[in-house]
Amino acid sequence: MKPNSQVVELQDMAENPSFRKDFPVSWEELHRNARALAWRLAELGPWKGIVAITRGGLVPAAILARELDVRLIDTVCVSTYDHQDKRESKLLKAPIEGDGEGWLIVDDLVDTGRTARVVRDLLPKAHFATVYAKPAGRPLVDTFITEVSQDTWIFFPWDIEYRYAEPIAEIRQKR
Numbered sequence: 001m002k003p004n005s006q007v008v009e010l011q012d013m014a015e016n017p018s019f020r021k022d023f024p025v026s027w028e029e030l031h032r033n034a035r036a037l038a039w040r041l042a043e044l045g046p047w048k049g050i051v052a053i054t055r056g057g058l059v060p061a062a063i064l065a066r067e068l069d070v071r072l073i074d075t076v077c078v079s080t081y082d083h084q085d086k087r088e089s090k091l092l093k094a095p096i097e098g099d100g101e102g103w104l105i106v107d108d109l110v111d112t113g114r115t116a117r118v119v120r121d122l123l124p125k126a127h128f129a130t131v132y133a134k135p136a137g138r139p140l141v142d143t144f145i146t147e148v149s150q151d152t153w154i155f156f157p158w159d160i161e162y163r164y165a166e167p168i169a170e171i172r173q174k175r
């Protein structure tokens with residue numbers, strides 16, 4: 001079967017075939033979405049502090065901390081993916097003691113919800129916020145901004161770089 005143009009483009013970026021679409025996010029877009037998230041969370045505070053889920057949650061957590069005037073920041077260090085391949089979640093560092101009441105947990109996205117489940121079990125009363133959500137993980141998040149489909153891989157600005165993009169006409173000519 002001849003692949004369609006979208007799939008050919010995607011093979012350049014999303015290497016795992018279960019992610020059929022890619023969704024590159026610029027710094028500006030991430031900043032705008034994180035600020036939109038801050039507006040929603042400002043209504044729900046005040047917050048005792050933020051627990052950032054490393055590493056992806058660190059950048060949104062910094063933006064939220066600035067917008068919400070939160071200066072008490074903790075981390076929970078969880079690793080669930082090797083590049084685009086999912087495996088068992090590893091808890092590398094636990095967060096603050098307690099049930100998380102009044103605290104905000106921040107991650108860049110929720111995908112299957114596996115990482116969120118680990119952190120929610122640690123801090124069951126905290127409010128869980130992400131910038132992006134995919135349908136499978138969405139029920140685990142209290143507040144998010146943008147939903148993308150389950151077969152989409154989101155490329156964050158820290159994982160990509162500006163480079164030459166081949167014109168579509170040339171890509172098509174090679175097929």
Ligand SMILES: O=P(O)(O)OC[C@H]1O[C@H](OP(=O)(O)OP(=O)(O)O)[C@H](O)[C@@H]1O
Pocket residue numbers: 053054055056057078079080081082107108109110111112113114115116137
């Ligand atoms: O809902 P899930 O299927 O668990 O996927 C979401 C998690 O996966 C990514 O983290 P990753 O494990 O890649 O580590 P990183 O944040 O250090 O890049 C992302 O930052 C989320 O934390």
Ligand SMILES: O=c1[nH]c(=O)c2nc[nH]c2[nH]1
Pocket residue numbers: 081109111112152153154155156159
């Ligand atoms: O950069 C990422 N993009 C994603 O879509 C994703 N899903 C899980 N983990 C992810 N990391």
Ligand SMILES: [Mg+2]
Pocket residue numbers: 053054055056057078107115
């Ligand atoms: Mg992460």
